[in-house]
Amino acid sequence: MINNLIFEDKEIILVGTAHVSKESVDLVKSIIEETHPDSVCVELCESRYQSIRQQGRWQNTNIIKVIKEKKTFLLLSNLILASFQKRIAAKLDVQPGQEMIQAINSAEDVGAVIHLADRDIRVTLARVWRTMGLFNKLKLIFQLLLSMGEVGEISEEDIEKMKQQDVLEAVLEEVGKTMPAIHKTLIDERDLYLTEKIRQAPGKKIVAVVGAGHVPGIKKNIDKSIDLAPLEVSPPKSRSAVILKWAIPVFIGLMFVYGFFAGGTRAGTDMLTWWIVANGLLAGLGATLAFAHPFTILASIIAAPLTSLNPMIAAGWVSGMVEAFTRKPKVKDFEKLPDDILSFKGFWRNKVTRILLVVLFTNLGSSLGTFVAIPLMARVL
Numbered sequence: 468m469i470n471n472l473i474f475e476d477k478e479i480i481l482v483g484t485a486h487v488s489k490e491s492v493d494l495v496k497s498i499i500e501e502t503h504p505d506s507v508c509v510e511l512c513e514s515r516y517q518s519i520r521q522q523g524r525w526q527n528t529n530i531i532k533v534i535k536e537k538k539t540f541l542l543l544s545n546l547i548l549a550s551f552q553k554r555i556a557a558k559l560d561v562q563p564g565q566e567m568i569q570a571i572n573s574a575e576d577v578g579a580v581i582h583l584a585d586r587d588i589r590v591t592l593a594r595v596w597r598t599m600g601l602f603n604k605l606k607l608i609f610q611l612l613l614s615m616g617e618v619g620e621i622s623e624e625d626i627e628k629m630k631q632q633d634v635l636e637a638v639l640e641e642v643g644k645t646m647p648a649i650h651k652t653l654i655d656e657r658d659l660y661l662t663e664k665i666r667q668a669p670g671k672k673i674v675a676v677v678g679a680g681h682v683p684g685i686k687k688n689i690d691k692s693i694d695l696a697p698l699e700v701s702p703p704k705s706r707s708a709v710i711l712k713w714a715i716p717v718f719i720g721l722m723f724v725y726g727f728f729a730g731g732t733r734a735g736t737d738m739l740t741w742w743i744v745a746n747g748l749l750a751g752l753g754a755t756l757a758f759a760h761p762f763t764i765l766a767s768i769i770a771a772p773l774t775s776l777n778p779m780i781a782a783g784w785v786s787g788m789v790e791a792f793t794r795k796p797k798v799k800d801f802e803k804l805p806d807d808i809l810s811f812k813g814f815w816r817n818k819v820t821r822i823l824l825v826v827l828f829t830n831l832g833s834s835l836g837t838f839v840a841i842p843l844m845a846r847v848l
Contacts, residue, residue, distance in 0.1 A: 483679030499573035505670020507574035584664035658684025663693040745840035753832025757824040783830035
């Protein structure tokens with residue numbers, strides 16, 4: 468898919484590709500070699516570009532820092548998306564993102580500037596996450612996990628369908644059907660971002676290599692005024708989310724106070740027991756499902772009843788830190804990461820991804836424990 472666009476004094480050759488297609492690789496190579504552009508734009512952000520150029524990047528990952536900065540879900544999502552793409556590419560005997568790799572190599576061969584045009588994937592995922600409620604977040608998590616088993620049925624013919632979407636879309640397609648906000652963040656916003664970054668590329672002749680699904684949006688926006696600043700930040704939490712974050716602990720605290728004063732010591736003690744049991748056991752169950760270390764499971768059971776009353780701390784962060792210290796990832800775990808993420812079993816076997824899963828599942832268990840505990844506590848009254 469080739470489109471010739473003009474913006475001011477620049478000639479833009481827009482090449483729409485499928486991200487796992489041999490034909491797309493050949494097309495990109497021939498276009499760049501024939502046109503000798505001044506710049507080649509690729510649908511990559513800095514982090515994804517470095518993942519192509521620096522194969523050993525995982526060895527520099529600070530898993531403790533990831534947990535402290537609350538980026539566990541973003542990293543886990545990124546790994547699952549990478550797994551999805553790599554397994555499709557392996558089935559079709561192509562390298563993941565080979566058309567982007569070819570664009571980079573061909574650009575270097577003809578002396579063109581390599582211009583990164585896509586928004587940082589961490590920003591994109593963060594913006595997706597902020598637009599979703601709790602139910603849809605859970606739905607998204609399980610959609611991502613289930614996507615790990617959907618590669619077997621993909622054939623060469625299915626690649627034609629994938630030309631209309633990128634990997635992010637493919638994995639989140641089912642969720643996106645009922646959530647227009649996801650489509651807006653994944654596609655519409657990135658259409659705008661890609662358009663402006665392509666227009667900013669140096670030189671008069673530009674070849675832009677993007678997923679075919681972005682071509683209509685880029686063509687539509689090519690002459691529009693675009694401000695990138697609002698697209699590069701994570702939206703603030705909604706006021707209702709902030710209020711709810713503090714309202715639940717306050718409500719539970721008032722339940723305890725009322726229970727002790729209205730129902731006496733026995734009622735208050737029973738309420739406290741239900742709270743500890745529901746939170747602790749379900750958080751511990753979550754850690755267990757992630758195959759956490761026994762010390763980690765114990766830590767999650769102890770921490771959950773306390774962290775659930777503190778909006779600033781999550782039980783998963785505690786269990787993740789304990790897991791990271793008790794089963795500290797070694798260099799070989801990071802080296803095996805590209806292969807381990809290719810299978811469901813590998814995600815649980817590798818110490819790096821297991822820590823991420825421990826954080827995720829402990830938090831889910833603790834959250835569920837809170838909603839289970841409230842009606843149980845109310846029955847005591």
